[in-house]
Amino acid sequence: VRITKEAAAGNRARIVETAGRLFNEKGFDGVGVADLMSAAGLTHGGFYNHFGSKEVLEAAACDLVFEKAVAALVRNVADKPDGEREAAFANYVARYLSEKNRDAAVVCPMVALSNDAVRQGPAIRQRFAEGVRGYLDALGRAIRPSGRLAQREQKRVRAQAITALAALVGGLLLARGVKEADLALSNEILETLRSQLKAGRLASARG
Amino acid sequence: VRITKEAAAGNRARIVETAGRLFNEKGFDGVGVADLMSAAGLTHGGFYNHFGSKEVLEAAACDLVFEKAVAALVRNVADKPDGEREAAFANYVARYLSEKNRDAAVVCPMVALSNDAVRQGPAIRQRFAEGVRGYLDALGRAIRPSGRLAQREQKRVRAQAITALAALVGGLLLARGVKEADLALSNEILETLRSQLKAGRLASARG
DNA sequence: TGTACATCAGTGAACGCGCGTTCACTGATGTAC
DNA sequence: TGTACATCAGTGAACGCGCGTTCACTGATGTAC
Numbered sequence: 001v002r003i004t005k006e007a008a009a010g011n012r013a014r015i016v017e018t019a020g021r022l023f024n025e026k027g028f029d030g031v032g033v034a035d036l037m038s039a040a041g042l043t044h045g046g047f048y049n050h051f052g053s054k055e056v057l058e059a060a061a062c063d064l065v066f067e068k069a070v071a072a073l074v075r076n077v078a079d080k081p082d083g084e085r086e087a088a089f090a091n092y093v094a095r096y097l098s099e100k101n102r103d104a105a106v107v108c109p110m111v112a113l114s115n116d117a118v119r120q121g122p123a124i125r126q127r128f129a130e131g132v133r134g135y136l137d138a139l140g141r142a143i144r145p146s147g148r149l150a151q152r153e154q155k156r157v158r159a160q161a162i163t164a165l166a167a168l169v170g171g172l173l174l175a176r177g178v179k180e181a182d183l184a185l186s187n188e189i190l191e192t193l194r195s196q197l198k199a200g201r202l203a204s205a206r207g
Numbered sequence: 208v209r210i211t212k213e214a215a216a217g218n219r220a221r222i223v224e225t226a227g228r229l230f231n232e233k234g235f236d237g238v239g240v241a242d243l244m245s246a247a248g249l250t251h252g253g254f255y256n257h258f259g260s261k262e263v264l265e266a267a268a269c270d271l272v273f274e275k276a277v278a279a280l281v282r283n284v285a286d287k288p289d290g291e292r293e294a295a296f297a298n299y300v301a302r303y304l305s306e307k308n309r310d311a312a313v314v315c316p317m318v319a320l321s322n323d324a325v326r327q328g329p330a331i332r333q334r335f336a337e338g339v340r341g342y343l344d345a346l347g348r349a350i351r352p353s354g355r356l357a358q359r360e361q362k363r364v365r366a367q368a369i370t371a372l373a374a375l376v377g378g379l380l381l382a383r384g385v386k387e388a389d390l391a392l393s394n395e396i397l398e399t400l401r402s403q404l405k406a407g408r409l410a411s412a413r414g
Numbered sequence: 415t416g417t418a419c420a421t422c423a424g425t426g427a428a429c430g431c432g433c434g435t436t437c438a439c440t441g442a443t444g445t446a447c
Numbered sequence: 448t449g450t451a452c453a454t455c456a457g458t459g460a461a462c463g464c465g466c467g468t469t470c471a472c473t474g475a476t477g478t479a480c
Contacts, residue, residue: 001422001474002473002474003422003475003476004475005476008422008424027322029236029237030326032466034465034466041427042423042424043426045427045468045469045470046425047422049422053438056374063462091424095394111322114381115320115321115322116322117387119233125384125387129388132385132389132392133385133389133392143278162396163400163403165381166373166374166375166377166396166400167373168373169380169381170372170374170375170376170380173317173321173322174321176321176325177317177324177325177339178335180329181335181336182339185336185339189373192370193369196366208458209444209456210442210456210457212443215457218456240433249456249458250435250458251435252435252436252457254434254435337479409457
């Protein structure tokens with residue numbers, strides 16, 4: 001039942017995308033190869049035509065999911081012209097910390113996979129660290145004016161990016177953690193962080 | 208081989224403590240009942256004399272680990288007299304965000320278990336939410352002056368507690384996630400957050 | 415362009431393994447008299 | 448207090464199940480001529 005190279009490449013890509021989604025929802029260990037393949041519309045036996053092991057797929061999925069996240073941040077905020085960037089960043093934060101994003105099946109990989117990543121092998125941890133670096137860089141570009149900055153300003157921007165990221169990730173993580181058992185607390189966490197970040201207490205385009 | 212009630216109760220307590228440690232390190236699904244029992248110095252068969260299922264133990268371990276964390280925060284910070292509390296809080300933050308704490312086998316349950324908790328059943332999620340509530344309350348008492356506060360002040364303290372917690376949890380989570388693959392970045396994250404929190408950018412006893 | 419054959423993506427049964435859980439058994443503890 | 452017996456924490460083999468992975472097989476694709 002050989003298929004065309006293009007179809008095979010499409011299948012592979014679909015497996016990685018499906019994996020990105022399922023791993024994000026249920027963790028690496030929460031999704032079996034068989035589940036995954038059937039979710040991608042295939043039977044489990046063919047998995048090893050595409051990937052040497054489940055771990056290889058985990059790494060590929062990790063890459064994909066971070067690329068998507070960083071690309072969205074760059075497209076929606078970092079690449080905006082100076083006049084629009086501050087508003088775009090505020091918008092981004094509001095969406096990140098929204099009830100809708102908390103309830104979404106797929107969320108920020110740093111929220112969904114941090115704990116899984118620490119417990120996995122070097123390959124996954126490598127990709128994860130790369131992803132965080134990329135995300136932090138994009139975040140830095142999202143909260144600073146364009147053009148060259150004095151070194152002192154660069155440091156300040158970097159510190160703000162790190163602080164904002166920590167608060168975003170921690171906030172969403174906690175909001176998701178308590179959501180089912182205490183929706184009011186979950187909403188309170190999101191709302192509080194939205195207003196704190198809006199007030200520029202954590203980071204802003206102005207600094 | 209019946210043993211005294213006291214010995215049995217001691218065994219049970221040791222199982223829960225061992226579980227708290229191992230679940231924290233490897234996640235709920237990363238530790239088997241047999242691993243756990245042998246780490247506690249027992250054979251796996253006896254597990255069900257103490258717990259109806261692994262999930263029951265997970266809930267008990269969740270309780271224990273949160274109780275310990277909240278108790279430490281209360282003892283070391285919240286219960287200090289007014290004059291010492293600000294310094295105690297600064298100290299607490301510095302320890303929380305220290306390289307030593309990042310590298311410790313057992314860390315803050317919100318960092319270690321958030322993702323696991325979301326994916327578990329209602330019993331665990333319930334305990335987790337309770338734990339977060341307790342921790343936030345203790346944190347509120349840790350960053351405010353004692354005595355009655357105006358409602359406006361109460362709200363501000365609450366918002367600061369939430370913001371500080373999100374930054375602490377997110378920061379430690381990220382620092383742990385990238386540690387093995389990028390130690391420099393991991394250290395940078397911790398250092399940045401320490402100085403941001405020290406500067407009162409996130410929360411302080413003064414506000 | 416047409417033909418012959420090797421390649422390889424996909425299929426589904428099967429493998430070994432580790433897991434949570436159950437079981438029959440042991441023998442000291444706890445209790446009833 | 449002493450005796451007889453039921454209780455139950457601990458033991459280790461065994462269970463069923465799901466997992467990651469392997470396998471023999473299929474048949475359309477890709478390629479060599």
